[in-house]
Amino acid sequence: MSNIHVTSEIKTLKKVLLHRPGDELLNLTPDTLGELLFDDIPDLAEAQLEHDRFAQILRDNGVEVVYLEDLMAETLDAHPEIKEKFLDQWLEESGVHTAVYHKIIKDFLAKFKNNKELVLKTMAGITFSELGEIHTNFLVDRIETASHLLVNPMPNLYFTRDPFASVGNGAVINRMYSVTRNRETIYADYIFKYHPEFAGNVPDLYGRNNHFHIEGGDVLNVNEKLLFIGISQRTQAEAIQDLAMKMFYENEGNKIETILAFNIPNSRAFMHLDTVFTQIDTDAFTIHPGIMGTLQVFAITKDAAKHDVKIEEHTGKLEEILAKFMGLPKVRLFPCGAGDALAAEREQWNDGSNTLTIAPGKIIVYKRNYVTNKYLKENGFTVLELEASNLCVGRGGPRCMSMPLIRED
Numbered sequence: 001m002s003n004i005h006v007t008s009e010i011k012t013l014k015k016v017l018l019h020r021p022g023d024e025l026l027n028l029t030p031d032t033l034g035e036l037l038f039d040d041i042p043d044l045a046e047a048q049l050e051h052d053r054f055a056q057i058l059r060d061n062g063v064e065v066v067y068l069e070d071l072m073a074e075t076l077d078a079h080p081e082i083k084e085k086f087l088d089q090w091l092e093e094s095g096v097h098t099a100v101y102h103k104i105i106k107d108f109l110a111k112f113k114n115n116k117e118l119v120l121k122t123m124a125g126i127t128f129s130e131l132g133e134i135h136t137n138f139l140v141d142r143i144e145t146a147s148h149l150l151v152n153p154m155p156n157l158y159f160t161r162d163p164f165a166s167v168g169n170g171a172v173i174n175r176m177y178s179v180t181r182n183r184e185t186i187y188a189d190y191i192f193k194y195h196p197e198f199a200g201n202v203p204d205l206y207g208r209n210n211h212f213h214i215e216g217g218d219v220l221n222v223n224e225k226l227l228f229i230g231i232s233q234r235t236q237a238e239a240i241q242d243l244a245m246k247m248f249y250e251n252e253g254n255k256i257e258t259i260l261a262f263n264i265p266n267s268r269a270f271m272h273l274d275t276v277f278t279q280i281d282t283d284a285f286t287i288h289p290g291i292m293g294t295l296q297v298f299a300i301t302k303d304a305a306k307h308d309v310k311i312e313e314h315t316g317k318l319e320e321i322l323a324k325f326m327g328l329p330k331v332r333l334f335p336c337g338a339g340d341a342l343a344a345e346r347e348q349w350n351d352g353s354n355t356l357t358i359a360p361g362k363i364i365v366y367k368r369n370y371v372t373n374k375y376l377k378e379n380g381f382t383v384l385e386l387e388a389s390n391l392c393v394g395r396g397g398p399r400c401m402s403m404p405l406i407r408e409d
């Protein structure tokens, strides 16, 4: 029996994975914002308060909250023999190839006796100055243009939606689009391989060493047999085709029969499908009107005779395509900004259409998106509002900040 079970976007959420933003946010500087995929530097203490409020809303609604840093620390506690391998891999993938640096960092990390502190340190990054006495004489640290960092931080970790995606009883462990986010998947990889609760029961449906990139923000579980995946800045069409082949032919336990691929504009504001489209009830979605002009929808199914996939483009009204594939008489779309074009752009930027559904019709949103929230309330949705203005400068909302591990059927 797997410890992952997700066959829906909306059914009652039972267990979710979060990461509480940590010191990695202190290692953001104006010069590194672009590379590290942030638009501003959040106030860490405020961001943590906001994140704790998010976790509390989830708990108050009966959801068990677990943290990535705890699962990874428990993994190392249970298997001390993999610690060296984990650290070597993390260093190698952090771009620390020289033996001298490698040794200095390993010596520095040896001070962290507690695995949770060690894990948090690997997430936060390492500056030259904190190496203190071990920090000897580095030319690279003396030049004017030097970065202050020996190991880069992973500031996007609190967007737990992206490094892997729960699908059915398995996990799509992703190859990420950006260098800065690629190391994030190491944690999921180790947790699913070695954590006592998950080891041996969570099949990897994709693989972090795959050539093509795909991220969890693009993957929507509609039902046991149907997935929606965005073709976006973060997810390549080739990755979807590859995933389809793996799901259709290599994973016995997987029940997916159809993948609807949504080609959305390639832009920073719409980096993943879930930034412009999320399911909020059995027959309802939020949508950013800005994607409608160029949207293309493809159905990918199994072509058993050819041991291949069959690809068909579907044109026409989006509501009708969705209703057809979901087996519903009708589907309702709720535009971000409630039909006001300016409000739509402003609120989409702050994740107005990035809702986390915790039960049919019950959603968590950022409070600041007044226009969209009011509209959703007027249409009968239960809207739980999270006050947050620091978390959103990382350009992600409640769905991005959560990875469901268990939902009811």
Ligand SMILES: NC(=[NH2+])NCCC[C@H](N)C(=O)O
Residues within 6 Å of the ligand: 036, 037, 038, 156, 159, 161, 162, 181, 216, 217, 218, 271, 272, 274, 275, 394, 395, 396, 397, 399, 400
């Ligand atoms: N599922 C999401 N929409 N995640 C948002 C991730 C934001 C993050 N700063 C990035 O650019 O990767």
